[in-house]
Amino acid sequence: xxxxxxxxxxxxxLLLLAVLVPMGLMLWxxxxxxxxxxxxxxxxxxxxxxxxxxxxxxxxxxxxxxxxVCLLVAAPMGLGCALYLSExxxxxxxxxxxxxxxxxxxxxxxxxVYGLFGYQFFAISLGLGFSILSGGxxxxxxxxxxxxxxxxxxxxxxxFSYRQxxxxxxxxxxGWVRRILIPQAxxxxxxxxxxxxxxxxxxxxxxxFTAGYVLRRPDSLLDSGRALSVHIYDLAxxxxxxxxxxxxxxxxxxxxxxxxxxxxxxxxxxxxxxxQ
Amino acid sequence: MITIxxxxxxxxxLTWLLRLTGAAAVLVLGGIIAVLLIQSAPFMLEHGSALWRxxxxxxxxxxxxxAMIAGSIVVSVLALxxxxxxxxxxxxxxxxxxxxVRRPVLTLVELMAGIPSVVYGLWGMxxxxxxxxxxxPPGASWLAASLVxxxxxxxxxxxxxxTALGQLPARYLQAGQALSLSRVGMLRRxxxxxxxxxxxxxxxxQFGRALGETMAVLMVAGNVVRWPTSLFDPVRTxxxxxxxxxxxxxxxxxxxxxxxxxxxxxxTAVLLALSWRLRGERHEMA
Amino acid sequence: MIKLPVLVMALLALAxxxxxxxxxxxxxxxxxxxxxxxxxxxxxxxxxxxxxxxSGGSGRGISDTRQGxxxxxxxxxxxxxxxGDLTAHLIGRDGIAMIVNALNPVTRLNDAQIVAIYTxxxxxxxxxxxxxxxxxxxxxxxxxxxxxxFLEHFGLSNDRVKPDMVIGENQQGIKAVAGDVNAIxxxxxxxxxxxxxxxxxxxxxxxxxxxxxxxxxxxxHYPLSRELNLVSQGELSDAASEFLAFITDPGQAGIYHxxxxxxxxx
Numbered sequence: 001x002x003x004x005x006x007x008x009x010x011x012x013x014l015l016l017l018a019v020l021v022p023m024g025l026m027l028w029x030x031x032x033x034x035x036x037x038x039x040x041x042x043x044x045x046x047x048x049x050x051x052x053x054x055x056x057x058x059x060x061x062x063x064x065x066x067x068x069v070c071l072l073v074a075a076p077m078g079l080g081c082a083l084y085l086s087e088x089x090x091x092x093x094x095x096x097x098x099x100x101x102x103x104x105x106x107x108x109x110x111x112x113v114y115g116l117f118g119y120q121f122f123a124i125s126l127g128l129g130f131s132i133l134s135g136g137x138x139x140x141x142x143x144x145x146x147x148x149x150x151x152x153x154x155x156x157x158x159x160f161s162y163r164q165x166x167x168x169x170x171x172x173x174x175g176w177v178r179r180i181l182i183p184q185a186x187x188x189x190x191x192x193x194x195x196x197x198x199x200x201x202x203x204x205x206x207x208x209f210t211a212g213y214v215l216r217r218p219d220s221l222l223d224s225g226r227a228l229s230v231h232i233y234d235l236a237x238x239x240x241x242x243x244x245x246x247x248x249x250x251x252x253x254x255x256x257x258x259x260x261x262x263x264x265x266x267x268x269x270x271x272x273x274x275x276q
Numbered sequence: 277m278i279t280i281x282x283x284x285x286x287x288x289x290l291t292w293l294l295r296l297t298g299a300a301a302v303l304v305l306g307g308i309i310a311v312l313l314i315q316s317a318p319f320m321l322e323h324g325s326a327l328w329r330x331x332x333x334x335x336x337x338x339x340x341x342x343a344m345i346a347g348s349i350v351v352s353v354l355a356l357x358x359x360x361x362x363x364x365x366x367x368x369x370x371x372x373x374x375x376x377v378r379r380p381v382l383t384l385v386e387l388m389a390g391i392p393s394v395v396y397g398l399w400g401m402x403x404x405x406x407x408x409x410x411x412x413p414p415g416a417s418w419l420a421a422s423l424v425x426x427x428x429x430x431x432x433x434x435x436x437x438x439t440a441l442g443q444l445p446a447r448y449l450q451a452g453q454a455l456s457l458s459r460v461g462m463l464r465r466x467x468x469x470x471x472x473x474x475x476x477x478x479x480x481x482q483f484g485r486a487l488g489e490t491m492a493v494l495m496v497a498g499n500v501v502r503w504p505t506s507l508f509d510p511v512r513t514x515x516x517x518x519x520x521x522x523x524x525x526x527x528x529x530x531x532x533x534x535x536x537x538x539x540x541x542x543x544t545a546v547l548l549a550l551s552w553r554l555r556g557e558r559h560e561m562a
Numbered sequence: 563m564i565k566l567p568v569l570v571m572a573l574l575a576l577a578x579x580x581x582x583x584x585x586x587x588x589x590x591x592x593x594x595x596x597x598x599x600x601x602x603x604x605x606x607x608x609x610x611x612x613x614x615x616x617s618g619g620s621g622r623g624i625s626d627t628r629q630g631x632x633x634x635x636x637x638x639x640x641x642x643x644x645x646g647d648l649t650a651h652l653i654g655r656d657g658i659a660m661i662v663n664a665l666n667p668v669t670r671l672n673d674a675q676i677v678a679i680y681t682x683x684x685x686x687x688x689x690x691x692x693x694x695x696x697x698x699x700x701x702x703x704x705x706x707x708x709x710x711x712f713l714e715h716f717g718l719s720n721d722r723v724k725p726d727m728v729i730g731e732n733q734q735g736i737k738a739v740a741g742d743v744n745a746i747x748x749x750x751x752x753x754x755x756x757x758x759x760x761x762x763x764x765x766x767x768x769x770x771x772x773x774x775x776x777x778x779x780x781x782x783h784y785p786l787s788r789e790l791n792l793v794s795q796g797e798l799s800d801a802a803s804e805f806l807a808f809i810t811d812p813g814q815a816g817i818y819h820x821x822x823x824x825x826x827x828x
């Protein structure tokens with residue numbers, strides 16, 4: 001091997017370390033601070049003393065509700081728009097480009113801008129106030145481009161021969177979409193939904209001024225509710241002595257996200273999943 | 277494409293529904309722009325030039341955002357300067373020098389990409405800020421913000437670069453081997469230049485992500501409105517400013533924050549257009 | 563695809579029949595928020611009326627009340643002339659204390675020294691008999707009443723202050739000072755004593771020679787004291803006035819003392 005190649009090998013290994021070490025440190029510092037707090041009770045108790053004591057049950061409930069609102073809006077809208085793109089807009093046309101550009105733009109919009117919009121539009125203009133509904137809707141808009149793109153990919157992956165077969169049977173368009181297209185693309189669409197859940201769970205800035213941060217179990221969609229990510233922020237920034245529980249909540253959130261990621265892998269590579 | 281059938285009603289309903297959802301996507305973007313514009317337009321028309329000054333004193337009705345614009349830029353630029361080369365070199369190394377570890381490393385990197393930005397911020401508060409504080413107080417600083425952002429954008433920057441390299445035709449490699457170039461030489465003269473535009477296009481998007489990030493920066497930057505002069509000085513970015521002050525801003529102050537949101541949106545659009553251009557107008561997301 | 567309109571309609575229906583009449587929303591001052599949360603819980607236990615409390619600063623309390631997002635705004639200062647559209651309901655009193663880390667050897671600073679620190683003229687603790695270390699100046703964000711009162715007391719304008727860190731909530735200030743031996747900040751007396759009791763390593767410095775205690779605020783000696791108000795716009799709803807009567811009832815005075823505030827009801 002020539003010397004530049006050997007040098008490159010060393011440099012590459014060092015770079016890999018430069019990435020892995022901070023990551024390892026990150027996990028380690030979370031474990032160091034938070035591992036002692038995590039227990040079954042931590043998951044089942046409501047927070048007390050502004051989160052300094054107790055657990056995160058109320059936050060899991062709020063997070064679940066916000067996520068439910070987000071998905072109820074983003075999944076059908078996303079699937080609809082993906083169907084529109086794959087069924088009614090021929091690729092390469094001007095309309096396809098415009099829509100694609102719009103989606104890219106929506107995906108690039110900073111999340112704090114979704115927060116501003118949600119605050120002004122849902123919380124104030126529509127009068128929903130600081131509520132799970134405001135937060136979930138703002139979040140839905142944020143994950144929409146991701147949802148659309150992954151669903152579109154799944155729909156486009158359905159082989160053309162299926163379409164030809166459908167045409168040969170002179171099946172109606174609605175029948176084709178419902179009986180063949182969507183069932184065929186279902187795993188890919190599911191992956192899109194899981195990816196959207198991951199993105200929504202990781203988001204904080206959108207929720208600060210929409211869902212708010214009331215620390216209790218919500219009774220209705222019009223109650224404010226604090227998501228896990230907002231809880232981490234608040235404990236870390238605003239609660240003296242909140243670090244251990246901030247780290248513990250972070251560990252729980254990361255664990256959920258890792259599980260979602262593994263799920264996606266299983267969907268994408270079912271063959272691998274079989275022997276794992 | 278599909279022949280007409282007796283279920284005409286369901287079909288035309290479906291067509292319309294789909295068109296509606298397609299329009300909804302456009303409407304969302306239009307709505308965001310409209311809301312930001314409506315909120316900030318009257319103020320900008322009247323005192324637009326005041327926004328570019330360097331004095332942010334909302335208490336005294338002075339809304340110059342120059343220091344925070346600068347803060348946003350320097351923090352993101354440094355993050356990109358740190359993360360960009362690492363991502364490109366590491367991606368190239370994984371693909372051409374250590375293919376056996378590429379899969380597991382990329383799997384790990386994908387996991388990293390999904391970690392919430394608050395968790396990166398939390399790590400910054402727990403580890404990085406105290407560490408910089410020992411070096412040069414106060415700790416919460418431009419450097420801290422850039423390092424946290426660098427770590428945050430690195431995973432996607434790496435994945436994007438890997439994809440860009442993967443799209444190169446195999447004949448480049450073969451041609452290089454035929455010329456008996458060293459692997460480093462091949463990388464430097466053939467592969468990286470060929471994949472360059474796609475890589476840069478991806479990095480531009482990551483720069484946009486850094487500019488738009490709120491939480492991770494908010495938690496470690498110190499948030500003092502000040503022209504950034506030293507790596508160890510605290511800074512405030514536009515995004516952090518919105519998060520810090522939106523909750524209680526009223527009147528012109530509130531309007532100024534909406535104006536900064538609009539500015540962020542504009543910058544994002546410009547970066548996106550730049551990324552498209554580099555990629556040759558192909559509208560594809562990383 | 564039939565699902566989409568059904569779901570949207572279900573969501574709208576849920577939004578429509580959400581009952582906001584039997585619940586109250588209170589937002590604003592992070593000084594008052596912990597106390598108000600406790601009062602709200604107690605009120606909820608007694609009456610079943612749900613009260614949501616969110617902090618964010620006095621400015622937010624005023625802004626949310628004006629926009630109808632909150633029934634009451636928590637404002638930890640007197641209302642200003644230009645806020646005449648709102649009605650203030652005095653619920654208690656508090657002061658603002660300078661705080662340093664408990665490990666900081668400096669135990670007193672006069673007003674001129676504090677001004678010198680906040681304007682950046684003095685940048686090392688050694689000038690005041692402390693460690694040879696840079697002072698980490700913690701300042702509050704614009705629009706926070708604690709900041710306005712602090713600036714007013716020391717005759718400072720905000721552009722003269724050279725902070726090393728800008729914070730929002732009171733608790734964030736306490737966290738910053740508790741976590742850094744060389745930091746100095748200023749926060750609500752009540753919040754500071756409460757957090758110090760809970761174990762945060764803090765020292766409250768006397769201001770102009772007057773110890774930062776509730777007694778001094780109560781007797782009117784402490785130079786930087788302030789009102790704690792709930793503000794509202796227009797006519798109070800029945801639910802709102804019942805809540806107000808409840809929290810200003812002498813029976814609740816104990817909770818104010820738990821949080822080291824002076825209740826108005828005595």
